[in-house]
Amino acid sequence: MDENSTAGVFDEPAKKTILLIEDDPLLVKMYREKFEMEGFRVISAEDGEKGLDAAFNEKVDIVILDLLIPRLSGMDFLKKLRESEMSKDLPVIVLSNLSEREEQDKARQLGVKEYLLKANLTPTQVVEKIKLYV
Amino acid sequence: MNEILSFIITREIPVYNKIAVLVINFSAAVLLLIVFNHNKLKDIQSKIFMAMGAFILLWVDFAYLARIAGFNHNLSLFFLRIAWIATPPVFYTVYLTSVLLVEKFDKYKKASYSLLILSLILSAATASTNLIISDVKFTGSTLDIVYGVGFYPFLVAIFAVMAFTVIPMLHVQLKNNTKIFLIGVLIFYVANLIFNITLPVFLGITHYYFFGDYSTIILLGMTAYAIIRHGLFDIKVVTTELLTFIIWIILLIKLFTPQSTTDTIVDSLTLTLMVIFGILLVRSVIKEVDQRRKLQELTQKLRELDKQKDEFLSVAAHELRSPLTAIKGYLSMVIEGDTGEISDKAKSFLLDSTSVTERLIRLVNNMLNVSRIEEGRIVYQLENVDLIKAVQEVYFTFRFEAERKGLEIKLTVPDGVRDNVMVDPDRIKEVVGNFLSNAVKFTEEGKVDVKIGNPTPESVKVEIADTGPGISESEQNKLFSKFYRAESTEGKTMGTGLGLYITKLLVEEFGGKIGLESELGKGSTFWFELPLVKAT
Numbered sequence: 001m002d003e004n005s006t007a008g009v010f011d012e013p014a015k016k017t018i019l020l021i022e023d024d025p026l027l028v029k030m031y032r033e034k035f036e037m038e039g040f041r042v043i044s045a046e047d048g049e050k051g052l053d054a055a056f057n058e059k060v061d062i063v064i065l066d067l068l069i070p071r072l073s074g075m076d077f078l079k080k081l082r083e084s085e086m087s088k089d090l091p092v093i094v095l096s097n098l099s100e101r102e103e104q105d106k107a108r109q110l111g112v113k114e115y116l117l118k119a120n121l122t123p124t125q126v127v128e129k130i131k132l133y134v
Numbered sequence: 135m136n137e138i139l140s141f142i143i144t145r146e147i148p149v150y151n152k153i154a155v156l157v158i159n160f161s162a163a164v165l166l167l168i169v170f171n172h173n174k175l176k177d178i179q180s181k182i183f184m185a186m187g188a189f190i191l192l193w194v195d196f197a198y199l200a201r202i203a204g205f206n207h208n209l210s211l212f213f214l215r216i217a218w219i220a221t222p223p224v225f226y227t228v229y230l231t232s233v234l235l236v237e238k239f240d241k242y243k244k245a246s247y248s249l250l251i252l253s254l255i256l257s258a259a260t261a262s263t264n265l266i267i268s269d270v271k272f273t274g275s276t277l278d279i280v281y282g283v284g285f286y287p288f289l290v291a292i293f294a295v296m297a298f299t300v301i302p303m304l305h306v307q308l309k310n311n312t313k314i315f316l317i318g319v320l321i322f323y324v325a326n327l328i329f330n331i332t333l334p335v336f337l338g339i340t341h342y343y344f345f346g347d348y349s350t351i352i353l354l355g356m357t358a359y360a361i362i363r364h365g366l367f368d369i370k371v372v373t374t375e376l377l378t379f380i381i382w383i384i385l386l387i388k389l390f391t392p393q394s395t396t397d398t399i400v401d402s403l404t405l406t407l408m409v410i411f412g413i414l415l416v417r418s419v420i421k422e423v424d425q426r427r428k429l430q431e432l433t434q435k436l437r438e439l440d441k442q443k444d445e446f447l448s449v450a451a452h453e454l455r456s457p458l459t460a461i462k463g464y465l466s467m468v469i470e471g472d473t474g475e476i477s478d479k480a481k482s483f484l485l486d487s488t489s490v491t492e493r494l495i496r497l498v499n500n501m502l503n504v505s506r507i508e509e510g511r512i513v514y515q516l517e518n519v520d521l522i523k524a525v526q527e528v529y530f531t532f533r534f535e536a537e538r539k540g541l542e543i544k545l546t547v548p549d550g551v552r553d554n555v556m557v558d559p560d561r562i563k564e565v566v567g568n569f570l571s572n573a574v575k576f577t578e579e580g581k582v583d584v585k586i587g588n589p590t591p592e593s594v595k596v597e598i599a600d601t602g603p604g605i606s607e608s609e610q611n612k613l614f615s616k617f618y619r620a621e622s623t624e625g626k627t628m629g630t631g632l633g634l635y636i637t638k639l640l641v642e643e644f645g646g647k648i649g650l651e652s653e654l655g656k657g658s659t660f661w662f663e664l665p666l667v668k669a670t
Contacts, residue, residue, distance in 0.1 A: 024456050027460055031463075097456060097459065098448075099451070104515070120495070122462060
């Protein structure tokens with residue numbers, strides 16, 4: 001975290017970056033609005049492959065991940081993320097509407113910080129969770 | 135050895151020869167019956183098999199009759215010529231079966247049938263002439279066939295058919311059933327080459343003729359196996375068929391052994407009864423096996439449907455939750471002032487929208503949960519949970535809704551209440567949510583009281599009392615059953631009748647009890663009690 005604040009001097013150094021991987025444009029718009037309001041920089045990706053691309057090439061502090069996304073599923077995204085040395089410790093919060101316990105267990109095994117059910121939380125509550133980890 | 139030989143040579147047909155012919159006839163009948171029973175002549179293979187069996191029986195039986203009729207020269211010759219008519223078709227049907235089993239039949243279908251008919255016409259036409267069988271002679275007591283000039287071209291044709299049958303089969307990868315057929319064919323051919331061709335035609339030894347004829351039964355048996363194995367085959371049915379047919383044969387043989395008239399009548403009756411009961415038995419076994427197979431297919435289909443239903447539910451719930459998330463999220467942002475100040479009136483309207491949205495979300499959750507809980511497919515994440523904290527969390531989400539409705543709402547937790555339970559935290563919140571949602575939904579005025587306490591040192595109880603319409607005693611028992619909705623609530627609010635049902639399933643899953651006290655007009659108290667985690 002410290003490394004981030006010194007490296008990003010040219011571009012609003014205090015801002016933490018959220019990578020939001022979500023395929024529903026309406027939800028992307030809503031969360032982006034809220035997160036930016038709370039002082040975060042937001043990068044969004046509508047599928048797993050683009051998400052992985054952003055995770056590897058951008059300075060990201062936390063990933064908010066939907067599981068049912070095109071191309072590369074959320075689980076496969078997580079596996080790939082964990083395989084790479086540079087991103088294996090990146091905090092990830094799953095924000096999905098999949099409530100199956102099997103999915104939750106799998107995600108937890110892949111080291112996600114939280115498994116949140118989208119419909120159960122307001123954007124404010126999601127932000128509260130994010131602030132626990134960045 | 136010499137004794138046996140002289141026995142064979144004598145005109146008197148040896149007893150075991152008679153028995154052999156009888157056994158061949160009945161084994162062939164059994165095999166034809168089994169194949170017929172299984173394939174009902176629906177496929178080309180069983181049709182050809184039937185033809186093959188018929189030609190073999192003609193061939194074996196009339197050659198045998200010719201020997202018996204040795205006392206009458208013309209009759210013997212007549213029988214022998216009938217046997218001859220069946221000879222080319224026997225070889226030809228064997229060939230056709232081999233073509234079918236290596237699955238190249240369609241290509242030569244028309245040609246194959248034409249050739250079969252042609253061979254029949256040729257053999258029938260030559261039968262009345264001296265071309266093939268010109269005469270029959272009895273040297274002493276042995277039957278000798280005097281072949282005509284046409285016999286030698288015929289022999290060449292037989293060799294050709296044999297080669298056409300066997301050679302292609304040696305060149306393809308054979309299935310197990312086809313290998314069995316090939317063995318049968320080889321035994322038949324070798325026996326024929328030795329006992330029906332080489333010995334009588336070239337060496338003039340005719341006494342072993344029947345070895346060639348009787349090898350047909352091995353051919354028939356192995357072919358039947360190959361055909362049945364190829365299609366539907368059930369060991370239970372075939373065993374029943376075999377046992378039944380064997381009993382018939384034994385009874386029939388007994389019938390033909392010399393005995394008194396009374397015995398013959400009794401045996402005939404027994405045989406008739408056994409035939410009738412045997413057919414009924416075989417049919418019922420076939421029916422049973424068929425039903426079992428259908429049942430298996432149905433079960434398989436149901437499993438697939440069930441899986442599809444689950445997938446559908448999961449996807450549908452996901453799809454429903456997405457827009458609900460957006461509605462709920464935007465509403466909360468406006469209410470929280472993210473878009474600037476709004477009037478109190480606007481805020482109260484938006485809060486109402488929020489609670490309706492929450493109800494919809496709960497509905498979706500309940501629908502998704504019910505089938506999973508029922509089928510025991512839900513995996514519970516059991517954790518040490520502070521029940522008070524969980525209840526508080528849910529309580530706060532309902533407080534605004536209750537207050538907006540003008541209800542007094544209160545959570546009472548006496549000091550020193552022990553609340554450590556082993557439950558799935560998400561599920562227990564659903565339980566509290568379902569209770570609170572009902573209390574707020576059905577109470578128009580008055581209050582909702584939530585109390586937590588320890589009725590016994592080993593348990594913790596959550597009570598939710600409302601001043602709603604109350605529930606009659608007769609309805610109280612049905613309240614926790616699936617899809618049941620109290621009459622007093624009908625037409626009032628939406629609901630699936632799943633909430634309390636799921637609540638009960640969940641509480642019982644966590645080793646607890648659930649119940650209510652209520653009186654019409656005086657409100658209801660719903661409660662659940664969970665065992666405490668024993669302090670270590």
